[in-house]
Amino acid sequence: MSNEWPLWEIFIRGQHGLNHRHVGSLHAPDAEMAVKHARDVYTRRNEGVSIWVVPSASITASSPSDKGPLFEPSNSKVYRHPTFFDIPEDVGKM
Amino acid sequence: MYAQMVKSEATTEAPELLAGFQARIDAGEKIEPKDWMPEGYRKTLIRQIGQHAHSEIVGQLPEGNWITRAPTLERKAILLAKVQDEAGHGLYLYCAAETLGVSRDELTEALLSGRMKYSSIFNYPTLNWADIGAVGWLVDGAAIMNQVPLQRTSFGPYSRAMIRICKEESFHQRQGYDIMMKMAQGTPEQKAMAQDALNRFWYPSLMMFGPSDKDSVHSAQSMAWKIKINTNDELRQKFVDQTVPQAEYLGLTIPDPELRWNEEKGGHDFSEPDWSEFFEVIKGNGPCNAERMEARQKAWDEGAWFREGLMAHARKRAAAKVAAE
Protein backbone atom coordinates (compact mmCIF):
# COMPACT_ATOMS: atom_id res chain seq x y z
CA MET A 1 0.00 0.00 0.00
CA SER A 2 1.34 3.43 -0.91
CA ASN A 3 2.26 5.63 2.00
CA GLU A 4 1.81 8.78 -0.02
CA TRP A 5 -0.60 11.12 1.76
CA PRO A 6 -3.81 11.58 -0.21
CA LEU A 7 -4.62 14.82 -2.01
CA TRP A 8 -7.16 17.33 -0.67
CA GLU A 9 -8.82 20.28 -2.39
CA ILE A 10 -8.81 23.42 -0.29
CA PHE A 11 -11.57 26.04 -0.20
CA ILE A 12 -11.26 29.28 1.71
CA ARG A 13 -13.73 31.99 2.60
CA GLY A 14 -12.16 35.42 2.77
CA GLN A 15 -12.97 38.25 5.15
CA HIS A 16 -15.81 39.78 3.23
CA GLY A 17 -18.53 37.17 3.48
CA LEU A 18 -18.09 35.78 -0.03
CA ASN A 19 -18.39 32.08 -0.87
CA HIS A 20 -15.65 29.63 -0.06
CA ARG A 21 -13.37 29.64 -3.09
CA HIS A 22 -11.10 26.90 -4.37
CA VAL A 23 -7.50 27.99 -3.77
CA GLY A 24 -5.50 24.86 -4.56
CA SER A 25 -4.69 21.46 -3.18
CA LEU A 26 -2.29 19.76 -0.81
CA HIS A 27 -1.37 16.37 0.62
CA ALA A 28 -2.34 15.35 4.15
CA PRO A 29 -2.94 12.05 5.95
CA ASP A 30 -6.43 13.01 7.14
CA ALA A 31 -8.94 15.85 7.19
CA GLU A 32 -7.72 17.30 10.47
CA MET A 33 -4.15 17.57 9.21
CA ALA A 34 -5.40 18.89 5.88
CA VAL A 35 -7.00 21.84 7.70
CA LYS A 36 -3.76 22.49 9.61
CA HIS A 37 -1.66 22.32 6.45
CA ALA A 38 -4.14 24.52 4.59
CA ARG A 39 -3.74 27.14 7.30
CA ASP A 40 0.03 27.19 6.70
CA VAL A 41 0.01 26.85 2.93
CA TYR A 42 -2.91 29.05 1.92
CA THR A 43 -3.56 31.63 4.66
CA ARG A 44 -0.18 33.09 5.55
CA ARG A 45 -1.42 36.59 4.81
CA ASN A 46 -4.89 36.73 6.31
CA GLU A 47 -6.49 35.29 3.20
CA GLY A 48 -9.31 33.65 5.05
CA VAL A 49 -11.61 33.18 8.01
CA SER A 50 -12.82 29.67 7.19
CA ILE A 51 -11.32 26.58 5.55
CA TRP A 52 -13.02 23.62 3.88
CA VAL A 53 -11.04 20.53 2.89
CA VAL A 54 -12.42 17.87 0.54
CA PRO A 55 -10.65 14.67 -0.56
CA SER A 56 -9.75 15.22 -4.23
CA ALA A 57 -10.97 11.70 -4.96
CA SER A 58 -14.49 12.76 -3.91
CA ILE A 59 -14.77 15.44 -6.56
CA THR A 60 -16.77 14.63 -9.67
CA ALA A 61 -15.98 16.99 -12.52
CA SER A 62 -17.77 17.62 -15.79
CA SER A 63 -15.79 16.28 -18.69
CA PRO A 64 -14.12 18.64 -21.16
CA SER A 65 -15.72 16.80 -24.08
CA ASP A 66 -19.18 17.68 -22.71
CA LYS A 67 -18.37 21.39 -22.87
CA GLY A 68 -20.57 21.84 -25.93
CA PRO A 69 -23.75 20.06 -24.78
CA LEU A 70 -23.43 21.45 -21.25
CA PHE A 71 -22.75 25.09 -21.85
CA GLU A 72 -23.79 25.98 -25.39
CA PRO A 73 -27.55 26.01 -24.68
CA SER A 74 -27.10 29.11 -22.54
CA ASN A 75 -25.23 30.92 -25.31
CA SER A 76 -28.37 31.44 -27.36
CA LYS A 77 -30.45 32.69 -24.45
CA VAL A 78 -29.29 36.26 -24.44
CA TYR A 79 -32.66 37.37 -23.07
CA ARG A 80 -31.47 36.08 -19.69
CA HIS A 81 -29.35 39.22 -19.45
CA PRO A 82 -31.07 42.47 -18.50
CA THR A 83 -29.23 44.35 -21.26
CA PHE A 84 -31.33 42.40 -23.83
CA PHE A 85 -34.28 44.72 -23.16
CA ASP A 86 -34.42 48.34 -24.24
CA ILE A 87 -36.28 50.34 -21.65
CA PRO A 88 -37.14 53.93 -22.64
CA GLU A 89 -35.23 56.52 -20.68
CA ASP A 90 -38.47 58.23 -19.67
CA VAL A 91 -39.34 55.22 -17.52
CA GLY A 92 -36.49 56.07 -15.16
CA LYS A 93 -34.14 53.72 -13.37
CA MET A 94 -35.07 50.05 -13.67
CA MET B 1 14.91 31.60 -13.91
CA TYR B 2 14.17 28.60 -11.73
CA ALA B 3 13.72 26.31 -14.69
CA GLN B 4 16.84 26.37 -16.81
CA MET B 5 17.45 24.42 -20.00
CA VAL B 6 14.21 22.52 -19.83
CA LYS B 7 14.42 20.05 -22.68
CA SER B 8 11.28 20.06 -24.83
CA GLU B 9 9.87 16.62 -25.50
CA ALA B 10 9.11 15.46 -29.01
CA THR B 11 5.48 15.10 -29.94
CA THR B 12 4.19 12.50 -32.39
CA GLU B 13 0.44 13.10 -32.51
CA ALA B 14 -1.56 13.65 -35.69
CA PRO B 15 -0.97 17.07 -37.28
CA GLU B 16 -4.71 18.00 -37.16
CA LEU B 17 -4.80 17.39 -33.42
CA LEU B 18 -1.63 19.41 -32.88
CA ALA B 19 -2.94 22.26 -35.02
CA GLY B 20 -6.22 22.33 -33.07
CA PHE B 21 -4.28 22.43 -29.81
CA GLN B 22 -2.02 25.20 -31.08
CA ALA B 23 -5.08 27.19 -32.17
CA ARG B 24 -6.47 27.02 -28.63
CA ILE B 25 -3.18 28.33 -27.25
CA ASP B 26 -2.96 31.05 -29.88
CA ALA B 27 -6.49 32.12 -28.97
CA GLY B 28 -5.30 32.60 -25.38
CA GLU B 29 -7.34 29.72 -23.97
CA LYS B 30 -6.04 28.00 -20.87
CA ILE B 31 -5.31 24.30 -21.11
CA GLU B 32 -6.72 22.41 -18.12
CA PRO B 33 -5.55 19.02 -16.79
CA LYS B 34 -8.40 16.95 -18.26
CA ASP B 35 -8.19 18.59 -21.71
CA TRP B 36 -6.51 16.78 -24.56
CA MET B 37 -2.84 17.77 -24.84
CA PRO B 38 0.16 16.51 -26.82
CA GLU B 39 2.42 14.12 -24.92
CA GLY B 40 5.33 16.50 -25.51
CA TYR B 41 3.45 19.38 -23.90
CA ARG B 42 2.61 17.25 -20.88
CA LYS B 43 6.13 15.89 -20.40
CA THR B 44 7.86 19.23 -20.96
CA LEU B 45 5.56 20.84 -18.41
CA ILE B 46 6.18 18.12 -15.82
CA ARG B 47 9.89 18.69 -16.26
CA GLN B 48 9.64 22.48 -16.10
CA ILE B 49 7.14 22.78 -13.24
CA GLY B 50 8.95 20.01 -11.35
CA GLN B 51 12.28 21.78 -11.75
CA HIS B 52 10.68 25.00 -10.63
CA ALA B 53 9.19 23.28 -7.55
CA HIS B 54 12.48 21.61 -6.67
CA SER B 55 14.20 25.01 -6.92
CA GLU B 56 11.80 26.55 -4.41
CA ILE B 57 12.43 23.70 -1.99
CA VAL B 58 16.21 23.45 -2.37
CA GLY B 59 16.29 27.26 -2.38
CA GLN B 60 15.27 27.21 1.28
CA LEU B 61 18.64 25.73 2.23
CA PRO B 62 21.04 28.62 1.55
CA GLU B 63 18.72 31.05 3.36
CA GLY B 64 17.72 28.65 6.12
CA ASN B 65 21.43 28.52 6.86
CA TRP B 66 21.18 32.02 8.40
CA ILE B 67 17.86 31.90 10.27
CA THR B 68 19.47 31.06 13.62
CA ARG B 69 22.18 33.66 13.08
CA ALA B 70 20.13 36.62 11.88
CA PRO B 71 21.44 39.83 13.48
CA THR B 72 18.15 40.82 15.19
CA LEU B 73 14.97 39.12 16.28
CA GLU B 74 13.04 41.09 13.68
CA ARG B 75 15.37 40.03 10.85
CA LYS B 76 15.06 36.48 12.06
CA ALA B 77 11.25 36.57 11.98
CA ILE B 78 11.32 38.14 8.51
CA LEU B 79 13.75 35.57 7.11
CA LEU B 80 11.73 32.75 8.65
CA ALA B 81 8.58 34.06 6.95
CA LYS B 82 10.43 34.40 3.66
CA VAL B 83 11.77 30.85 3.78
CA GLN B 84 8.33 29.57 4.77
CA ASP B 85 6.89 31.28 1.68
CA GLU B 86 9.41 29.39 -0.46
CA ALA B 87 8.15 26.11 1.01
CA GLY B 88 4.65 27.23 0.03
CA HIS B 89 5.82 28.03 -3.51
CA GLY B 90 7.27 24.56 -3.79
CA LEU B 91 3.95 23.05 -2.67
CA TYR B 92 1.82 25.12 -5.10
CA LEU B 93 4.07 24.02 -7.94
CA TYR B 94 4.23 20.34 -7.00
CA CYS B 95 0.43 20.31 -6.99
CA ALA B 96 0.37 21.91 -10.43
CA ALA B 97 2.77 19.25 -11.73
CA GLU B 98 0.71 16.47 -10.16
CA THR B 99 -2.35 17.45 -12.19
CA LEU B 100 -0.35 16.19 -15.19
CA GLY B 101 -0.28 12.64 -13.84
CA VAL B 102 2.98 12.44 -11.91
CA SER B 103 2.95 11.75 -8.17
CA ARG B 104 4.63 13.79 -5.45
CA ASP B 105 6.81 10.86 -4.46
CA GLU B 106 7.91 10.33 -8.07
CA LEU B 107 8.94 13.97 -8.28
CA THR B 108 10.86 13.80 -5.02
CA GLU B 109 12.59 10.58 -6.05
CA ALA B 110 13.53 12.11 -9.41
CA LEU B 111 15.17 15.03 -7.60
CA LEU B 112 17.03 12.80 -5.15
CA SER B 113 18.30 10.47 -7.85
CA GLY B 114 19.54 13.44 -9.91
CA ARG B 115 17.16 12.75 -12.82
CA MET B 116 15.51 16.12 -12.25
CA LYS B 117 17.36 19.40 -11.72
CA TYR B 118 16.89 22.57 -9.73
CA SER B 119 18.22 26.04 -10.43
CA SER B 120 22.01 26.35 -10.55
CA ILE B 121 21.88 29.37 -8.24
CA PHE B 122 21.21 27.32 -5.12
CA ASN B 123 24.52 25.53 -5.45
CA TYR B 124 26.36 28.64 -4.28
CA PRO B 125 27.05 29.12 -0.58
CA THR B 126 25.71 31.88 1.68
CA LEU B 127 28.83 32.77 3.63
CA ASN B 128 27.62 35.67 5.72
CA TRP B 129 24.63 37.89 6.48
CA ALA B 130 25.23 40.18 3.49
CA ASP B 131 24.69 37.16 1.25
CA ILE B 132 21.12 36.90 2.59
CA GLY B 133 20.60 40.47 1.40
CA ALA B 134 22.11 39.69 -2.00
CA VAL B 135 19.98 36.56 -2.40
CA GLY B 136 16.72 38.41 -1.73
CA TRP B 137 17.67 41.34 -3.92
CA LEU B 138 19.26 39.52 -6.86
CA VAL B 139 18.02 35.91 -6.77
CA ASP B 140 14.41 36.70 -5.95
CA GLY B 141 14.70 39.69 -8.29
CA ALA B 142 15.74 37.41 -11.14
CA ALA B 143 13.03 34.92 -10.21
CA ILE B 144 10.37 37.66 -10.35
CA MET B 145 11.59 38.67 -13.83
CA ASN B 146 10.84 35.17 -15.00
CA GLN B 147 7.73 34.46 -12.97
CA VAL B 148 5.72 37.57 -13.79
CA PRO B 149 5.31 36.69 -17.49
CA LEU B 150 4.68 33.03 -16.57
CA GLN B 151 1.41 34.11 -14.93
CA ARG B 152 0.15 34.12 -18.55
CA THR B 153 1.40 30.64 -19.34
CA SER B 154 -1.02 28.38 -21.24
CA PHE B 155 -1.39 25.66 -18.59
CA GLY B 156 -4.10 26.69 -16.11
CA PRO B 157 -2.73 25.16 -12.88
CA TYR B 158 0.78 26.49 -13.60
CA SER B 159 -0.55 29.94 -14.34
CA ARG B 160 -2.62 30.01 -11.13
CA ALA B 161 0.38 28.85 -9.07
CA MET B 162 2.47 31.63 -10.61
CA ILE B 163 -0.17 34.23 -9.74
CA ARG B 164 -0.07 33.19 -6.07
CA ILE B 165 3.71 33.12 -6.07
CA CYS B 166 4.11 36.53 -7.67
CA LYS B 167 1.90 38.09 -4.99
CA GLU B 168 4.43 36.94 -2.40
CA GLU B 169 7.73 37.55 -4.19
CA SER B 170 7.84 41.30 -3.92
CA PHE B 171 8.25 41.02 -0.14
CA HIS B 172 11.21 38.68 -0.74
CA GLN B 173 13.07 41.07 -2.96
CA ARG B 174 12.36 44.08 -0.77
CA GLN B 175 13.52 42.41 2.43
CA GLY B 176 16.76 41.54 0.63
CA TYR B 177 17.25 45.06 -0.65
CA ASP B 178 16.50 46.38 2.82
CA ILE B 179 19.33 44.25 4.22
CA MET B 180 21.63 45.56 1.48
CA MET B 181 20.70 49.19 2.27
CA LYS B 182 21.45 48.67 5.93
CA MET B 183 24.82 47.08 5.15
CA ALA B 184 25.77 49.61 2.47
CA GLN B 185 24.99 52.50 4.82
CA GLY B 186 26.79 50.84 7.73
CA THR B 187 30.45 50.78 8.72
CA PRO B 188 33.11 50.51 5.98
CA GLU B 189 33.47 46.83 6.90
CA GLN B 190 29.74 46.25 6.48
CA LYS B 191 29.73 48.05 3.15
CA ALA B 192 32.68 45.93 2.04
CA MET B 193 30.69 42.81 2.95
CA ALA B 194 27.76 44.03 0.84
CA GLN B 195 30.10 44.67 -2.10
CA ASP B 196 31.67 41.25 -1.69
CA ALA B 197 28.22 39.60 -1.69
CA LEU B 198 27.29 41.45 -4.88
CA ASN B 199 30.59 40.39 -6.45
CA ARG B 200 29.93 36.74 -5.74
CA PHE B 201 26.20 36.67 -6.62
CA TRP B 202 26.18 38.84 -9.74
CA TYR B 203 27.21 36.30 -12.38
CA PRO B 204 25.43 33.32 -10.80
CA SER B 205 22.27 35.50 -10.86
CA LEU B 206 22.75 36.21 -14.57
CA MET B 207 23.09 32.45 -15.13
CA MET B 208 19.62 31.91 -13.65
CA PHE B 209 18.10 32.92 -16.99
CA GLY B 210 19.87 30.05 -18.75
CA PRO B 211 22.27 30.06 -21.71
CA SER B 212 22.16 32.68 -24.43
CA ASP B 213 19.35 32.38 -26.97
CA LYS B 214 21.79 31.44 -29.70
CA ASP B 215 22.74 28.32 -27.70
CA SER B 216 19.31 27.63 -26.33
CA VAL B 217 17.97 24.71 -28.33
CA HIS B 218 14.74 24.09 -26.47
CA SER B 219 13.07 27.46 -26.70
CA ALA B 220 11.07 27.47 -29.93
CA GLN B 221 8.54 24.73 -29.13
CA SER B 222 8.11 25.90 -25.53
CA MET B 223 7.47 29.46 -26.69
CA ALA B 224 4.90 28.31 -29.25
CA TRP B 225 3.12 26.41 -26.48
CA LYS B 226 3.37 29.42 -24.13
CA ILE B 227 5.25 27.40 -21.56
CA LYS B 228 8.02 29.91 -21.96
CA ILE B 229 7.03 33.52 -22.59
CA ASN B 230 10.29 35.44 -23.07
CA THR B 231 13.70 34.37 -24.30
CA ASN B 232 16.58 33.95 -21.87
CA ASP B 233 18.43 36.98 -23.25
CA GLU B 234 15.37 39.24 -23.11
CA LEU B 235 14.86 38.49 -19.43
CA ARG B 236 18.56 38.80 -18.60
CA GLN B 237 18.67 42.21 -20.30
CA LYS B 238 15.62 43.38 -18.36
CA PHE B 239 17.16 42.16 -15.12
CA VAL B 240 20.43 44.01 -15.73
CA ASP B 241 18.64 47.23 -16.70
CA GLN B 242 16.50 47.06 -13.58
CA THR B 243 19.35 46.20 -11.22
CA VAL B 244 21.96 48.77 -12.30
CA PRO B 245 20.23 51.81 -10.74
CA GLN B 246 19.49 49.79 -7.59
CA ALA B 247 23.20 49.02 -7.19
CA GLU B 248 24.02 52.67 -7.86
CA TYR B 249 21.66 53.76 -5.10
CA LEU B 250 23.47 51.44 -2.70
CA GLY B 251 26.80 52.92 -3.76
CA LEU B 252 27.96 49.45 -4.82
CA THR B 253 29.75 48.52 -8.03
CA ILE B 254 28.53 45.76 -10.30
CA PRO B 255 31.59 43.58 -10.92
CA ASP B 256 31.66 44.06 -14.69
CA PRO B 257 34.12 46.49 -16.31
CA GLU B 258 32.21 46.15 -19.61
CA LEU B 259 28.94 47.33 -18.12
CA ARG B 260 27.75 50.54 -19.78
CA TRP B 261 24.60 52.18 -21.08
CA ASN B 262 24.00 51.67 -24.78
CA GLU B 263 21.86 54.54 -26.02
CA GLU B 264 21.18 52.86 -29.34
CA LYS B 265 19.61 49.71 -27.95
CA GLY B 266 18.15 51.52 -24.94
CA GLY B 267 19.72 49.06 -22.53
CA HIS B 268 23.02 48.18 -20.91
CA ASP B 269 25.84 46.29 -22.53
CA PHE B 270 27.24 43.76 -20.10
CA SER B 271 29.51 40.73 -19.89
CA GLU B 272 28.18 37.22 -20.21
CA PRO B 273 28.71 34.95 -17.24
CA ASP B 274 31.24 32.14 -17.55
CA TRP B 275 29.08 29.50 -19.22
CA SER B 276 31.57 26.72 -18.62
CA GLU B 277 31.09 27.32 -14.89
CA PHE B 278 27.33 27.17 -15.39
CA PHE B 279 27.51 23.81 -17.18
CA GLU B 280 29.76 22.43 -14.45
CA VAL B 281 27.27 23.50 -11.76
CA ILE B 282 24.39 21.95 -13.72
CA LYS B 283 26.36 18.71 -14.01
CA GLY B 284 26.67 18.58 -10.23
CA ASN B 285 30.09 20.12 -9.74
CA GLY B 286 29.14 23.45 -8.16
CA PRO B 287 30.40 24.47 -4.72
CA CYS B 288 27.34 23.13 -2.84
CA ASN B 289 25.64 20.53 -5.06
CA ALA B 290 26.61 17.59 -2.88
CA GLU B 291 25.69 19.40 0.35
CA ARG B 292 22.24 20.40 -1.00
CA MET B 293 21.38 16.89 -2.12
CA GLU B 294 22.63 15.43 1.15
CA ALA B 295 20.34 17.78 3.05
CA ARG B 296 17.32 16.84 0.91
CA GLN B 297 18.10 13.15 1.17
CA LYS B 298 18.46 13.40 4.95
CA ALA B 299 15.16 15.25 5.31
CA TRP B 300 13.42 12.63 3.14
CA ASP B 301 14.91 9.66 5.01
CA GLU B 302 14.45 11.06 8.48
CA GLY B 303 10.88 12.14 7.72
CA ALA B 304 9.83 8.66 6.60
CA TRP B 305 8.66 7.48 10.05
CA PHE B 306 6.58 10.63 10.39
CA ARG B 307 4.90 10.30 6.98
CA GLU B 308 4.20 6.62 7.57
CA GLY B 309 3.11 7.06 11.18
CA LEU B 310 0.53 9.71 10.36
CA MET B 311 -0.79 7.61 7.50
CA ALA B 312 -1.09 4.54 9.74
CA HIS B 313 -2.93 6.64 12.32
CA ALA B 314 -5.31 8.01 9.68
CA ARG B 315 -6.08 4.50 8.38
CA LYS B 316 -6.71 3.19 11.88
CA ARG B 317 -9.10 6.03 12.68
CA ALA B 318 -10.92 5.64 9.36
CA ALA B 319 -11.35 1.90 10.04
CA ALA B 320 -12.64 2.55 13.57
CA LYS B 321 -15.16 5.03 12.20
CA VAL B 322 -16.43 2.54 9.62
CA ALA B 323 -16.72 -0.14 12.34
CA ALA B 324 -18.74 2.21 14.56
CA GLU B 325 -21.25 3.00 11.80
Ligand SMILES: [Fe+2]
Ligand atom coordinates in the same frame (compact mmCIF):
# COMPACT_ATOMS: atom_id res chain seq x y z
FE1 LIG C 1 9.72 31.47 -4.46
Ligand SMILES: [Fe+2]
Ligand atom coordinates in the same frame (compact mmCIF):
# COMPACT_ATOMS: atom_id res chain seq x y z
FE1 LIG D 1 12.82 32.03 -4.46
Ligand SMILES: [Fe+2]
Ligand atom coordinates in the same frame (compact mmCIF):
# COMPACT_ATOMS: atom_id res chain seq x y z
FE1 LIG E 1 11.11 34.19 -3.27
